[in-house]
Amino acid sequence: MNGWMGTILRVDLASGEISKESLDQEWAWAYVGGRGLAVKILFDELKMDCDPLGPENMLIFINGPLTVTGALCTGRYMVVTKSPLTGTICSSNSGGYFPAAFKTAGYDAIILSGKSEKPVYLWIDDDHVELRDASTIWGSDTRSTYDTIRKETHKEARVACIGPAGENLVRYAAVINDASRAAARSGVGAVMGSKNLKAVAVRGTKGVKVADPEELLRSTIIADHVKKADLGIAFGEFGTPLFVDVMNANNIMPTRNFQEGFFEEGDEINGAEIIDRTLVRSKACYGCALNCGRNTRLPEDAKYQGRGDGPEYETCFSLGSNICVGDLEALSKMNYLCNEMGLDTMDAGITLGTLMELYEKGLIKEEDMGFPLPWGDADNAIKLLNMIAMGKGFGQEAAMGGKYLADKYGAPEVFMGSKDQGFAGYHPRAMVGQGLLYATSPEGGNHTTGNTIQPEINGIPEPMDPLTSEGKAEMVISRQDETAFIEACGVCLFPYMLMEEGTEIIAEFYSAVVGVEHTEDDIRKIGERIFNLERAFNHRLGFTRKDDTLPERMTREPHTEGIGEGNTVSLEEMLDKYFDLRGWDREGVPTEAKLKELGIL
Amino acid sequence: MIRVTVKLSGPLRKQCKSTPSSKGEEAELKTGYTVADLMAQYDIAPRKAHMIMVNRRKADLTTTLRDGDEVRILPLAAGG
Amino acid sequence: MGMRIAFTEELCTNCHLCAMFCSLAFTKNGVFEFRPSIARIRAVENEDDTKYVAHVCLQCESPACEDACPVEAITKDPDTGLVMIDENECTGCEMCIEACEFDCLFMVDGIAVKCEVCDDPLCVRACAVKALELAEWDEESVLEQGELYKEVRL
Numbered sequence: 122m123n124g125w126m127g128t129i130l131r132v133d134l135a136s137g138e139i140s141k142e143s144l145d146q147e148w149a150w151a152y153v154g155g156r157g158l159a160v161k162i163l164f165d166e167l168k169m170d171c172d173p174l175g176p177e178n179m180l181i182f183i184n185g186p187l188t189v190t191g192a193l194c195t196g197r198y199m200v201v202t203k204s205p206l207t208g209t210i211c212s213s214n215s216g217g218y219f220p221a222a223f224k225t226a227g228y229d230a231i232i233l234s235g236k237s238e239k240p241v242y243l244w245i246d247d248d249h250v251e252l253r254d255a256s257t258i259w260g261s262d263t264r265s266t267y268d269t270i271r272k273e274t275h276k277e278a279r280v281a282c283i284g285p286a287g288e289n290l291v292r293y294a295a296v297i298n299d300a301s302r303a304a305a306r307s308g309v310g311a312v313m314g315s316k317n318l319k320a321v322a323v324r325g326t327k328g329v330k331v332a333d334p335e336e337l338l339r340s341t342i343i344a345d346h347v348k349k350a351d352l353g354i355a356f357g358e359f360g361t362p363l364f365v366d367v368m369n370a371n372n373i374m375p376t377r378n379f380q381e382g383f384f385e386e387g388d389e390i391n392g393a394e395i396i397d398r399t400l401v402r403s404k405a406c407y408g409c410a411l412n413c414g415r416n417t418r419l420p421e422d423a424k425y426q427g428r429g430d431g432p433e434y435e436t437c438f439s440l441g442s443n444i445c446v447g448d449l450e451a452l453s454k455m456n457y458l459c460n461e462m463g464l465d466t467m468d469a470g471i472t473l474g475t476l477m478e479l480y481e482k483g484l485i486k487e488e489d490m491g492f493p494l495p496w497g498d499a500d501n502a503i504k505l506l507n508m509i510a511m512g513k514g515f516g517q518e519a520a521m522g523g524k525y526l527a528d529k530y531g532a533p534e535v536f537m538g539s540k541d542q543g544f545a546g547y548h549p550r551a552m553v554g555q556g557l558l559y560a561t562s563p564e565g566g567n568h569t570t571g572n573t574i575q576p577e578i579n580g581i582p583e584p585m586d587p588l589t590s591e592g593k594a595e596m597v598i599s600r601q602d603e604t605a606f607i608e609a610c611g612v613c614l615f616p617y618m619l620m621e622e623g624t625e626i627i628a629e630f631y632s633a634v635v636g637v638e639h640t641e642d643d644i645r646k647i648g649e650r651i652f653n654l655e656r657a658f659n660h661r662l663g664f665t666r667k668d669d670t671l672p673e674r675m676t677r678e679p680h681t682e683g684i685g686e687g688n689t690v691s692l693e694e695m696l697d698k699y700f701d702l703r704g705w706d707r708e709g710v711p712t713e714a715k716l717k718e719l720g721i722l
Numbered sequence: 723m724i725r726v727t728v729k730l731s732g733p734l735r736k737q738c739k740s741t742p743s744s745k746g747e748e749a750e751l752k753t754g755y756t757v758a759d760l761m762a763q764y765d766i767a768p769r770k771a772h773m774i775m776v777n778r779r780k781a782d783l784t785t786t787l788r789d790g791d792e793v794r795i796l797p798l799a800a801g802g
Numbered sequence: 803m804g805m806r807i808a809f810t811e812e813l814c815t816n817c818h819l820c821a822m823f824c825s826l827a828f829t830k831n832g833v834f835e836f837r838p839s840i841a842r843i844r845a846v847e848n849e850d851d852t853k854y855v856a857h858v859c860l861q862c863e864s865p866a867c868e869d870a871c872p873v874e875a876i877t878k879d880p881d882t883g884l885v886m887i888d889e890n891e892c893t894g895c896e897m898c899i900e901a902c903e904f905d906c907l908f909m910v911d912g913i914a915v916k917c918e919v920c921d922d923p924l925c926v927r928a929c930a931v932k933a934l935e936l937a938e939w940d941e942e943s944v945l946e947q948g949e950l951y952k953e954v955r956l
Contacts (some may be wrong), residue, residue: 191823221818329836330834366732366794390742
C-alpha cells in the first residue's frame with residue numbers, strides 16, 4: 122500500500138486488550154485519513170449520546186497517507202473525538218515529531234476506547250505495543266512526563282501526553298506532544314484524562330511507500346520557491362507572530378474580549394519583539410521546510426522564567442490583546458504554563474477575557490475568585506491559570522470555560538465564541554467571511570477548518586473586501602472543503618495556504634504518493650464529503666442552524682475605530698446563501714440527496 | 723522639513739536606520755513627500771509594501787505625509 | 803583530499819528532511835520508501851533543545867571504523883578519500899559503530915552503513931535552509947564538526 126501503513130491499532134483501556142486490524146481500503150479512498158477517516162470511524166462506531174468524559178467516548182489519534190512522505194510539511198496528526206466543551210465532533214491538529222513516529226511505527230490510526238482503572242500510558246515500539254503503569258507520572262507536567270517516559274522506554278521515543286489540566290478534566294485541556302506542541306482545542310485533553318490515559322509514547326522504524334518518488338522530489342524545488350518568496354521569507358524568519366502587525370493594522374486583533382479590533386501595545390508582543398528578546402532559534406516540525414516554529418526562552422533577568430515553543434499568533438491574541446496583556450514576558454510565561462499544564466491557550470484566553478469583562482461589569486467579584494481580575498492583570502491571570510489546571514479553588518469553575526461563566530454570572534452575551542468554543546484571533550466585524558467560518562465550523566469558534574486570511578487579508582487569489590458579505594459563502598465553502606482534504610492527509614495547512622496553487626499541488630502530491638491520479642476537483646469532492654459527514658454527525662447530535670451563531674457583539678454592535686469602523690456581520694444573510702450553495706436545507710441540514718451524492722448515505 | 727514616525731514590519735525592518743525594530747523611528751522628510759518618497763528614502767521597493775497605514779488609516783504610495791504622521795509599512799504575511 | 807557532506811549547525815531547524823530523503827535513495831527491490839530509520843544521516847536535538855545536529859560521516863583521515871573492522875570490510879578509497887563499507891564482507895559485528903566517536907555509522911538490516919557521498923546527494927537537495935552542502939574535505943571544519951558530534955550524541 123502506498124501512503125497508508127494499512128494498520129489500525131485498537132486499545133480497549135478497560136480490558137487492556139490491544140488489537141490490530143487492516144485499514145479499510147474503501148474508506149481510505151473515500152475519506153483518506155486524518156479528520157476524514159477518523160470522523161467516519163466514529164460516525165459508524167460511536168454511541169452518539171455518550172458522555173464525552175465517560176468511558177463510552179472514543180479517542181482517535183490519526184495521521185494521514187502523506188505523513189512522512191516527500192510532500193510538503195508532512196508531520197501532522199489529528200486527535201478526533203466527541204468534545205466535552207462543545208458536544209460536537211471535533212478534530213484537533215498538531216505538528217512536532219510525534220505524528221511521524223507513530224506513522225513509522227506502522228499505524229495509520231490509534232483508536233482508544235473505554236476507561237482504564239488505573240493511570241496508564243501506551244508504549245508503541247513498532248509492532249510491540251503495551252500499556253504501562255503511569256501512577257508515578259500522574260500529576261506531572263508535560264515536559265517532565267516527556268523526559269521521564271523517554272528514559273523509561275527509548276531515547277528516540279516521541280510522546281503525546283496530558284498535563285494536570287487533562288487529568289482534572291478542564292474543558293479546554295490539550296494533548297501536548299514533544300513537550301511544546303499542542304492538539305489544543307475542543308477539550309481533547311480532558312477526554313484523554315477521563316480515560317486515565319497519561320500518554321502515548323512511540324518509536325517507529327518502518328518505511329512509508331510512495332508510488333512516484335520523482336514527483337515527490339519536486340517538493341524540494343517547490344519548498345525552495347516558497348522560502349524565497351516574500352511570504353516564505355516573512356514566515357520562516359518571524360513565524361506566525363508577525364501576524365500581530367497585520368491583524369492590528371486591519372483592525373482585526375481582538376482586544377478586551379472582542380470589544381475592539383486594535384491593541385495599543387501590539388508592538389510589544391509581535392514577531393519582531395520575540396526575535397529581539399526571547400527567540401533561541403527557528404524550529405521546524407518533522408518534514409517541514411518552512412521552520413515557522415519559535416524555540417524561545419525567557420532571559421535570566423526576566424520577571425518570569427520558562428522556555429518552550431511559542432507564543433504563536435493565536436496565543437499573542439488570546440493571552441495578549443484579548444486580555445490587554447502587552448508584556449511579552451508575561452505572555453510568554455502564560456504560554457509556557459499552558460504547554461506544561463496541558464491547556465489550550467486560546468480558550469484559556471477566552472475564559473480569562475470573559476472573567477475580566479464580568480469583573481469590569483461588577484458581575485463577578487473579588488470574593489468569588491479570591492482575587493481581583495482587571496484587564497491586563499498578568500500576575501493574577503497566571504495565578505488563575507495554575508488554579509484552573511490544578512483544579513484548585515475558583516479554578517474548578519473557570520475550568521468549565523467562558524460560556525459556562527458568562528451564563529452563570531448573568532451575562533451570556535459576553536461569551537465570545539460559537540457552539541461553546543471560543544473564537545480565534547480574527548475579529549469577525551472586520552473580517553466577515555471569518556465570522557461565517559466560525560459560525561459554520563463543526564466545533565464552533567475554530568479557525569483552522571478554513572481560515573479566510575488569504576482571500577480576505579492578503580487578496581489571494583483575488584482581492585476581497587473583508588467588510589462585506591459579497592462572495593463570502595462561496596469562498597468559505599471552498600476554503601472548508603480544501604482544508605478538510607489537507608487535514609485528512611496528515612500534512613500542515615501552511616504551505617498549501619501560502620501558495621496560490623496550493624490545492625493543485627496537494628492534488629499532485631497525493632496522486633504521486635498513493636499512485637492514483639486525483640485532480641483538484643477530485644480532492645475538493647473528498648473535502649466536501651468529509652465536511653458533510655461532520656455536519657451529518659453533528660445533526661445526529663441535534664445541532665442545526667440555531668447553533669450556527671455569532672454573539673450580538675458581532676452582529677449588532679458596530680465595530681470600533683479603525684478599518685471597518687461601524688461594520689457588523691450580516692450572518693443570517695450569509696448563512697442562507699451558504700446553506701443553499703452547500704445543498705443543505707435552510708435549517709442547515711444536509712439533504713438526503715446531497716448525502717447520497719457524496720456516498721455518505 | 724517634516725518629521726514622521728516610521729514603523730517597518732517583519733523583514734522590512736532590516737531597512738531601519740536605527741536599531742531594527744517595528745516600534746518605530748523618527749524620520750525627517752522633505753515637506754510634501756509621499757509614502758513612495760519615504761519608501762525610496764528607506765530603499766524599500768514599492769512592491770514589498772503589501773499594506774500601508776498612515777495614522778491607522780489605509781493609505782497608498784501617493785498619500786502625502788504631514789508632520790507628526792505615523793506610517794506603518796507591512797509585508798505580505800501569513801499566520802494562523 | 804576528497805568530498806564530504808558538510809553540516810552547519812547554526813542553520814539547522816531539526817526538520818529531518820535530510821534523513822527522509824537520504825532513505826529514499828537507499829530503498830531496494832523497486833519499492834520506493836521514505837524510511838528515516840535506514841538513513842545514513844541522522845538528526846538529533848540536544849537535551850535543552852538549543853542545538854540541532856545532523857550526524858553524517860566525516861570521511862576521517864584515519865578512520866577508527868576502518869581500524870576496528872575485524873574482516874577489513876571498511877576501506878578508505880585512496881582516490882576519492884571516501885570511507886566505504888563492503889556490504890558483502892560485513893558480518894554485522896558492530897565494532898565499527900562502537901569505535902566511531904562521532905556516531906556516524908548505523909546498523910541497518912544486520913549490516914553497518916554510513917554516508918559514502920552520493921553523486922547528487924538528496925540530503926543536500928532536501929535541506930531547505932542550506933545547512934548541508936557537498937564540500938571539499940578540509941581538516942579545520944572536519945575537526946569542528948567532530949567536536950559538535952561529540953557534544954551532541956545520537
